[in-house]
Amino acid sequence: MRFLTYNIREGGIGRAEGIAEVISAARPDFVALQEAWDPVVVKRLASLTGLEFSGSQRSHSTAFLSRLPVLNHAWRHPPRTRHAILEVSLGDGLPRVFVLHLRAWFSKWSERQRVRELRGLLDGIKEQLIREQHAFAFHILAGDFNALAPNERFDPSPMPAWIRGMIWLSGKDIARSTIEMMGTEGYADAWRTLHSDAGEKPGFTFPVWNPHVRLDYVFTPAAYASRMTACEVRKTPDTTKTASDHFPLLVEFSL
Numbered sequence: 001m002r003f004l005t006y007n008i009r010e011g012g013i014g015r016a017e018g019i020a021e022v023i024s025a026a027r028p029d030f031v032a033l034q035e036a037w038d039p040v041v042v043k044r045l046a047s048l049t050g051l052e053f054s055g056s057q058r059s060h061s062t063a064f065l066s067r068l069p070v071l072n073h074a075w076r077h078p079p080r081t082r083h084a085i086l087e088v089s090l091g092d093g094l095p096r097v098f099v100l101h102l103r104a105w106f107s108k109w110s111e112r113q114r115v116r117e118l119r120g121l122l123d124g125i126k127e128q129l130i131r132e133q134h135a136f137a138f139h140i141l142a143g144d145f146n147a148l149a150p151n152e153r154f155d156p157s158p159m160p161a162w163i164r165g166m167i168w169l170s171g172k173d174i175a176r177s178t179i180e181m182m183g184t185e186g187y188a189d190a191w192r193t194l195h196s197d198a199g200e201k202p203g204f205t206f207p208v209w210n211p212h213v214r215l216d217y218v219f220t221p222a223a224y225a226s227r228m229t230a231c232e233v234r235k236t237p238d239t240t241k242t243a244s245d246h247f248p249l250l251v252e253f254s255l
Helices: 016-027 039-049 109-131 161-170 179-185 190-194 222-227
Strands: 004-008 028-032 053-055 063-066 070-076 085-090 094-103 139-144 187-189 216-221 228-233 249-253
Touching: 004 016, 004 094, 004 139, 004 216, 016 039, 016 139, 028 039, 028 094, 028 139, 039 053, 039 063, 053 070, 063 070, 063 085, 063 094, 085 109, 094 109, 109 139, 109 179, 139 222, 139 249, 179 187, 179 216, 187 190, 187 222, 190 216, 190 228, 190 249, 216 222, 216 228, 216 249
Parallel strands: 004 028, 094 139
Antiparallel strands: 004 249, 028 063, 053 063, 070 085, 085 094, 139 216, 187 216, 228 249
């Protein structure tokens, strides 16, 4: 199963053809989209890429495209969350997919908000799976976390002056509590699982004109980490430089 997560920036308005070219080149079976709040664009992407199943709502950032049969999908808004989490149920033997988009900004204050938001999302996922008696089932949690992982190098110098100022006020670094929580909750980070050397393989996904931070992630419960067989930040075709401000992240799963 080829799984792609992609923030298409501001609804993808006026860039559907370029975004579709990037997606098609990755040959995904499932695409988790963020900032995909325009259903017209998402339908256009489904048509251009030949991905038969899709779902989006104008009021939500998260959306999806799929070649795999979709049994049902829904947006859920647990307490303390800004963006709804999208839950997609695929056919038998396939993982449940949860697509999220956490709030942005780089500071210790926004990181605390992200932690609270993620706590609400994870509690909501856990309650949903327990309610359906699938508490330990294979599932994927993916999207734009707008957060940095622990023990990864960070150079704020390419960032705008106002962001560097916020970082300086926050203690000259950015807290890593959000992604740290994913580890303590028992999730495996696809990029780090398959690229253990953070220095040699930083996995930067943002921004496309000067990549220097990793904001986009794919997680699965650690018990299923061995099913992740490949992970790649997609930088081809050349259209990736203009289709969005994020590079998409592709993960292959063995089923």
